[in-house]
Amino acid sequence: MHGAGNDFIVLNGIDQDLSGLTREQWQTLAHRQFGIGADQILLVEKATRADADFKYRIFNADGGEVEQCGNGSRCFVRFVIDQNLSDKNPLRVEVAHTVLTLKSHPDGQIEVDMGAPIFEHSHIPFNSNGLASMQKFHETLYALSLDMPATHDSFVGVLSMGNPHAVQLVSDVASAPVLEEGPSIEQHPAFPNRVNAGYMQIVNRNEIQLRVYERGAGETLACGTGACAAVVSGIRRGLLDSPVRVHTRGGDLQIAWGGLVNGIAQNVIMTGPAVTVFEGKTTI
Secondary structure (H helix, E strand, O other): OEEOOEEEEEEEOOOOOOOOOOHHHHHHHHOOOOOOOOOEEEEEEEOOOOOOOEEEEEEEOOOOEEOOOHHHHHHHHHHHHHOOOOOOOOEEEEOOOOEEEEEEOOOOOEEEEOOOOEOOHHHOOOOOOOOOEEEEOOEEEEEOOOOOOOOOOOEEEEEEOOOEEEEEEOOOHHHOOHHHHHHHHHOOOOOOOOOEEEEEEEEEOOEEEEEEEEOOOEEEOOOHHHHHHHHHHHHHOOOOOOOEEEEEOOEEEEEEEOOEEOOEEOOEEEEEOOEOOOOOOOOO
8 A cells, every 4th residue: 555655565463463473574575576565564453442443553664663654544544444344434543652533535535633743852752962952933953963964954853743753944855865864864863763854845834845764664755744743843933834735755745733722732634645556465
């Protein structure tokens, strides 16, 4: 399946027990030459919480399990509907640290309540000790020292959408050093669990271009949590107004965020496509 070009293997873990697969087996499945090929693998399972209809787990192409995936959550909804696992709409799904609410629209678009962005450093997690910083409207930006010559303003906004993101502003996303710089940001020691590196170009106050170097997957054609993080960062910098159309290399997403109300961060709403490419079986 894919959500705006961010592609997934989606596995039914309800009717078969796949909990014993190893990191190496997940890597093989995700390998584009030796396996099926995907940015991430989604494993749909029975819920373990009373307030959820399903649970799903997310494995990156490197075999590591991660907390959250925005484009994957939309593909989860399409999978559950197409496989006749549920006819509920909206659905509530359990991920690593929270429960998401997901709704299918008649036009095929999927709306996901992504929850509230997280800014507290210990919860991202992010260690800003020793980093230069600057204030941009309501957001504090941090300079990440990288083992390469600086080609542009590398100050980043840092937040979590259930997974960590470092968002920087660039004048031209097409020429941004995503592949050259992304791995160094992903592995930067300020992020103990690594980080997703976002590169955002402002088109106007309701439109951006975005590329993301994803933790454990490399650059993908789209990143749902990355789109949410970029829009939240842009609004906090005073550069964007909700809702925002996010143009990725694989398609468009719409992100809405109401900011902070009485000091409390509102939930981020993401809407976008989810497409089934093919179905099949493989032997592990």
